[in-house]
Amino acid sequence: MADLDMVNRDPNNINEFVGVQFEDVLAEPEGAHSMNFVWRASYMCFALWKNVFYKLATLCCGMCIAAEWGCEFARIAFTHVWIVTPFFKVLEINCGCLQKFWALCVHCCCDPCCEAFGLIFGAFRKD
Secondary structure, eight states, X not given: OTTXXXXXXXXXXXXXXXXXXXXXXXXXXXXXXXXXXXXXXXXXXXXXXXXXXXXXXXXXXXXXXXXXXXXXXXHHHHHIIIIIHHHHHHHHHHHHHHHHHHHHHHHHHHHHHHXXXXXXXXXXXXX
């Protein structure tokens, strides 16, 4: 908690696209302007309700959702540490044995043929 940045809460910019401002949502083109006080009041209403609703939603749900995501990533870490990584180690060991067996079979079957062809075609060498 000591290194928790309370000012920059998205240091890796993972939710940069969510930064919606009034100008990103509402815009009046040239020739279709409302009265200045309506535009200012609309801006203030937008900003107020966006902030109030966001803070209310995070107050009601934020900690529960954070707890759920914490549990989900803990489950993923647990699964990888205790199931996935050992399973891949088992595959690596067993595939190593299969690889040696396959190499032995290939060498036993193919090496004599390759040596014979080498001797046959070696006789056609130009001296």
